[in-house]
Amino acid sequence: MKPELVVPAGDFEALRAAIWNGADAVYLGGKKFNARIQARNFGLDELEQAIRYAHNRNVKIYVTVNTLIADRELNDLDDYLTNLHHLETDAIIVQDVGVLKLCKELHSDLRLHVSTQASVCGISGVKFWMDQGAKRATLPRELSFEEIRKIKEKNGVEVEVFMHGALCYSYSGQCYLSSFLGERSANRGRCASPCRLPYNIITGNGTTLRTDGPHLLSMKDLNLSEDIGKLVSAGVDALKIEGRMKIPEYVAVVTGIYRKLIDDDYRQPTHAEQKELEAIFNREFTKGSLYRYPGGKAINSGRPSNRGIEVGAIVGYDESFKKVSILFSEAIRVGDGLEFMTSFGYKGLVLTKLFTGGRRTSEILPKCVGELFLPFQPIPNSFVRKTRDSSLHEKARATFSNQESIPQIHNSKINFNQSRGYERLSSLVLTTKNEQTKKSSKICVEVNTLDSIRHAIKAGADEIYFGGFPEFTKNLDLNNYRQAIDIANESDIPITIVLSKMMGNDEHLKEIITTLKSEGADKFLVGDIGTLELVKQMGLTAYLDSSLNVFNRVARNLLFKSTERMTLSHELHLSQVARIAGGAPGEIEYIVHGPLVLMLSEYCPVSNAINSEDKISCRKTCNEKGFYLKDKRDLLYPVKCDEFSRTNILSSKDICLIEHLQELKAVGVDIFRIRCQLFKPNMIPELVKLYRTGLSIDNIDQGEDESLVSLKEKILKLSDRKTFEGKINTGIE
Template identity: 30%
Template sequence: MKKVELLAPSGSMESLYAAVLSGCDAIYMGGSKFSARAYANNFDDEDLKNAVDYCHIYGVKVYIAVNTLIKEEEYNEAIEYIRFLYKIGVDALIIQDLGLFYGCKKLFPDFELHASTQMTVHNGDGALFLNKLGFQRIVLSRELSLKEVEYISKDLGIETEIFVHGALCVSYSGQCLMSSIIGGRSGNRGRCAQPCRLPYTLINKKSGLNKAGYLLSPKDICTYDEIKKIIDSGTSSLKIEGRMKRPEYVAGVVGSYKKAIDSYYNNKPIDVKNEYKKLTQLFNREGFSKAYMFGNVGKDMMAYNCPKNSGIYLGKVQKDLTITLEEDIHLKDGIRIKDDGFAVSGIKLNKNDVEYAKKGEKVTLKPTKYKSGDVLYKAGDITLLEELSSIYENLYAKKLPIDLQIEFKVGYSLKLIGKFEENEFEVSGDIVQKALKRPLDKEGLLKSLNKLGDTPFELNKIEFLDFEEGFMAVSSINAIRRELTDKIINFLILKYRREDKVKKDISYISKKPKEKADLPEFMVVVSNIEQLHAAVDSGVKDIALDCFFKGSKIRIEEVTNIEGVNVYIKTPNIIKEELEGICGLIEKHISGIKGIVTSNLAIIARFYSRINIIGDYKLNIFNSYSSQFYSEYLDGAVMSVELNNKELNNLAKKSTLKPQVIVYGKYELMVSEYCPIGSLFGGKSSKSSCSEKCFEGDYVLKDRKGEEFKVLTDKYCRSHIYNNVPLNLIPNMKEYRRNNINSFRVDLIEEDYNKSKEIIKMAMEEKFEGDYKRYTRGHYKRGVE
């Protein structure tokens, strides 16, 4: 039975040492470029090379995240960067951009590739699609249940990787545009500003009912007590999130999960309660959740009161400003009070100054930055941190055993034969001299040979093949010992290194280009009956039906009977257990509809050879290589809405995939399994019993600046958060036409009949003369970094 992999994060050399010495099987990290944690202390090329070598000495694999969307002008640089990673022996790449994926497959066909969680793989068909393309491993979305993980891993036989500990995004990864649209910092480019960790107020505009807090801030994942079930699911790798975390955190979390995994395979019990407490002390946000693995999708997953490290409960301040301790406390421990905190500089116990106090004792703390009634939490445990930091102080603290055979005979060279794993390494040194005074005995020789403290090795079995007392300078013995260890180290490093590939041509060659249908010149997406009537009454010929929102009364069969109207079905971006139902709906109407609008890989894989498909903007098509890849499956697509005008025009000129531009509509900023409406107003923690409060109001999330973001729910109880203002590029349509972009789309989300007709009229006439204050041009000018 193949043992499950423990995959650790690393954002610095110290974190890397901590992870390896704590027992991980593999490391994932970012280099200096194209990583989805652009603000981590990522590695420059020299550090990266040293890091890879260090890990390979210990048999630890290294996966490099190159998991951002790649701009056209960056593509050659990205390929050369990957060439460097290939040569230094990186074990696998973690990739989001399908254009980069195909460049890698062409130039480095033996380079192992993993599909990043940024690719939003959340169903079996999507996983199969990418696996057949050549991704060896799929990093599954964190929203999957354990049953879904098991289906993909076992039933479909796909190598999967899942997150088991660390931060959880409230939106599906790869589907979030909130940071990008609001502040220009794109999560798809590794620069997320984490607006989900800010305070919001959920307001029912009809009733005025509201609730405030950190409403989009999930608790961190901790599945420590469920490791047996998770390993039994058949997943190949257990991933710990935390490239932005300090090395002590990495050491502690990796060490705990290593114990849990070893316990599973050795069938030996561990102190789960104690390990769980340690994990809680290291970092938590109002406790932990188990993500969506066991069906928990409601308010129990959320840290509504504190988006930062909560620590563990220390005690409540009494009127005399004393605290009866619920945990031990030491000088320099970190204390949290609500959103504030301090480091303990003094502890007074029974009027005496002490360095520490125990649970149950009554103390006062300095500085006195608290008042009567405050609840204190211990957010930093200096003793624990010092214990964990000691793990990586000696980077060769973990020793690898060498069996050693020795030949030491006067008149002959000193010979050492080291056996490491299944390999033998032989070195010869200076000639052994006849001793003039005191000869060197076995004990003295072994004393010198055992000086391996600055190496990753230790002597195990020692055998003298020949020995005769003689003389040799200690410096000569040290030299041959170093030669042997260097030889083993070089072997361990060089067996991962690869020769540079001679291929330089990165032009994309489409294997089976799809015969393209014409894109509609003007398309309107409608999500309710009023919008549909407005589109039909306005003479729109191409209408896409988004009939998957709650309360939608659109009936596809009624629209397909309207003469002169081409009907498209716009599918949800996220499709899980309802996949067969949605595919069945498409099958039912496939002869009567013109095509599908979708960003879902499963839908594309099922229907691309049977019907026209227009890719939606959440496919994140960012460069001509990814657009050309999709040209095998799509008739056209809305390219990434994070491209600026210049980038889009250049992409349109290079790509064989016809571009479509959204000229009006609110962007979907987030899509989530978590529903704030049901969780806050439904009275239950589970979305299956939320009382469907979404039918009883008109809901918005209001941020600190007073901006309101529309919240809608679909028929599968997922929540969708839309931008506060609509995109309006209607005045730019003529400019797009001059650049040979001739397909335009209007998205109607919450507009009524009259507003819909007004927008449609302006778009059809390509004129806008209203007030622009309540609109945005999105990334038309600025794009993203």
């Protein structure tokens, strides 16, 4: 059976383009609960028309409900899902485990697909979602062919992979840079695309490294048109095209080519087909992580936008008339978009007038010289690129523009006034914390060196988290872990080992946990569902890190069945923290100080600059010298490698919530975590002391020396890193 071709649609015109060019299924979003909220999208009435239109042509519709959902939205979500069921939606695509649980309990007839936003990387993670009722998993684009094959082989579930389109620099669902820079969270569908902005690489001594371009996080586009047969051999059930923000012509061209490749028994694309894929949109193409570690080779630092195709070179420029002469290698015509290199960067225009030999023409053939007037001066002898192919656009539009009109719905199945009230959800969100087992507030210190452990113990930390960004260069330095566990045990301080997140290889991860267990580790901080499941299966204790994005009480209650402690998302407003922490059946943790991980990636912007493709040597250089990304505002973001050479981009400022300790304590936070990986060990005792003092203040008096404000002032003197308060006051959209 051939794999399903799953195609994006940001509006009804793109839906028609998808259907009339061979889509088996179309995924699209509503006006809310949608990770591409900036697309035109579909209102409920439009969704009904879209589903009717698609079903009449034997095409399925998958509706994205792939954002994190706040408690205040659960009632609206329940109503929305009810309508999606009435409209006979073929499946919904979800990110939030709370939505998964809500659907299982209240909307069991809805078919569930797991979004790539859920960061489901391994066999155990996929199994968790399937056990909760999901039927298909859209795997992260970072997985290799072998990892995809094993997930399918071991679980036997439906597997969907992206094969064409834009790539995110960070693992989907693990990018917080957009919300750090403003209130626009990628996990709420409002990503501001900060990965497409310019940056510099700065060394620890302040030197700026030379790079090929400034767009150091801007990924090339995925193109696996040559690898369809390979993916099918791995058991992939559905092949997906990215592009709900793209124009209908893009959808038509890309869908049509992949349709032909699938129908022709997964043949290789022709030169002409590859050229059309380039011409309609490309940032250069990459195969991502499918076969090998890409390092920085999957990044197009030169430009973040469509680069089109090269169509000629400048052979002359008359400055007095502002007329440029171009020797074209490809046909060009009026209506095409051309782009030129100038001393001020790339500049482009749409051709309205075109000349050859001094005569006006509508088209110029290859190997001919054409002239046109420019409002800017291009660089002499530079190449010219075509970024809009009017002929290709017309050809694409002809495939769907003359088809039937949008169907009129006379007997709508939508109920706009159906709300059944919050009582229906009460069993999913309510639980009561056992106050007899509730302990006093504890300070947990997260460190990554042995010296830091000693200073944290000396400071009176209640618990230690060890790991994260090691100074050692081996993939797993057992001697370091052994010493860390021994140091903590000698002082009778609980120690928890921080495990790397998003590990696609379950077998390797299990070996790591088994090895650490043999050295005395029995508690682990985990950052994804798959690792949680593995640790639980091995009879060990797992605490949940903030990267699991617990955003509502339904998710809280579901995950507390597998853990006794969870760290809440740092994108939450204080009022949301209160809702989730209140009545929680286990310990609630919150990161109150230190750098936040804003991006986790398989791709390294530094490796290109230092010309390294070897993981071990690259990580050694990175952690020894220290590198930073510098943005246009001169903010410095530390770049750190974990033990398995994934790039972690940290916040340019430390979160500092010492002025909010009493509020967090009052709403039910039990564990206050201080992340000290960027601090000198001798700073840790004073930092812990200040937070201990802050937790002991019951009555905040701004006039006292030890008020929370004065504690904040003392913290600022400890480090040259600036601080911010996260989203505790503002939340995110």
